[in-house]
Amino acid sequence: MNNAMFDLKSYLFAKQQKINKTLDKILTQESNSKRIVSAMRHSLMASGKRLRPVLCIAAAEAAGGTEENVLYPACALEMIHTYSLIHDDLPAMDNDELRRGLPTCHVAFDEATAILAGDALLTLSFEILASNNKRHFKKEINESKRLDVIKSVAIASGFRGMIAGQMMDIESQGSKLDSNKLEILHFSKTGALIEASVYSGAVLGGGSRTQIEQLKSYGRNIGLAFQVADDILDVEGDPKVMGKAARKDADLDKSTYPSVIGIEKSREFAEKLVNNALKNIDSFGNRSDPLAAIARYIIERDK
């Protein structure tokens, strides 16, 4: 089912180039405030893995679509991710000074600008999702799909998804969560938007109902695996490689998988999730090689 010869590194590099070029292009739009655009650009164009847009594109390709079908929506997902990082890094939240190897937005600019830059990226993401960018969408079939994607992305990143996760994360500092609550927190905080990224690609790429469901399950599994791997990295990772501080969770007294079930069991859990994800895309053949490779990469990465 999975092609061991598939070259993930080249695949990621090619997609990241395309995504970065498109993000750059989107940010050339005029604004009456140069400062807000500089701040948006600072955080958005810092080197990132571009995991969410890559997943969106890879899911579209697995479902029979093309990169062109979803390039702009994919970029919108990266904007939502970046906005969440900018706000999470604020002094009132995680108070981080380093992100993607650069000063965080409020350090490079100031708090007010960082709050507004995050707001602006979130808002821009919905503009992009609602726009018929470069006429890549076939109008007659895709308006209801586009509305479905906007709604799904909003739910995943909103008060029943990512924002609930961040709020729970803050609320639970200093208290010990059980593994059930931790799973809800982790899925909300990170998994929901990852799942939505895969879902969006599957829908806009023209997947069948069954394919969309399979890809969504894949997204759900790797979304949670990603956050478990992040917890492990926070304990074991090298800040220089990660481009951000390590051991922040322990400093902030957060419940994490390693702290709740131990580091070995956390590794086993992440591996189980990735194996489930691989099963979800079993029927796609070679077309899901990138998704399979990304699933494995998620628990093997060092940043």
Add this chain to the structure above:
Amino acid sequence: MNNAMFDLKSYLFAKQQKINKTLDKILTQESNSKRIVSAMRHSLMASGKRLRPVLCIAAAEAAGGTEENVLYPACALEMIHTYSLIHDDLPAMDNDELRRGLPTCHVAFDEATAILAGDALLTLSFEILASNNKRHFKKEINESKRLDVIKSVAIASGFRGMIAGQMMDIESQGSKLDSNKLEILHFSKTGALIEASVYSGAVLGGGSRTQIEQLKSYGRNIGLAFQVADDILDVEGDPKVMGKAARKDADLDKSTYPSVIGIEKSREFAEKLVNNALKNIDSFGNRSDPLAAIARYIIERDK
């Protein structure tokens, strides 16, 4: 053209009741974080004029549509307005402690919660705009209109609209703007979302191209008039009536219409804008009575 007998007070009261009921209903959705919903509710359900949703409904009615066509989208506009207030009130921005007669969100909760509650209301607004709420939309004709509205609202509230205005407002503190720059700032900060509210109502209410253009111009004129009137109120208003602090602009050394062109010329300018707005809706007959009354109210209100 305008019916002097039209009872604006009753009209506003009836619409506000309906809007508040709908907002309340939307906020009963489950979340894994009770705290985030409490904070959203605190700011959203505080007594507000509901100007933007009322304008959306009134524009829909003027264009031949009904309240039911636009009730949910109208509520989405109030959510965007409320999110902008929550973020603008933050210590890093205007540092306000009182809003709509209640403690601001970060005072009632804390800064992290207020940032997230604002983010959540913004995100929820796009979920609502993308949702086929209660099947009030006729699917076949309205999907492209709904996408148009999402895009227009995102542009009006994003980095080329409201957020640019807030950024310019902060950037210009301590420096004197000329009246041209002040108009750009004011239109961006307040006018753009008001214009988009009227536009959304006109589009979703089924207005003709000409009607939509006329209503949009009306929205543009009253949007700017509203901010000029706000500047005047900040100088002359009673904090007890307004439910928020007065004389904040002078304290923060902000450029305002009264500080740039004087209070009398500001009044004349606001009146001119409202007269232009009344001309824009001249051809609608009685159907635009509410819009005409709201235009006059905007410069006659005491809060």
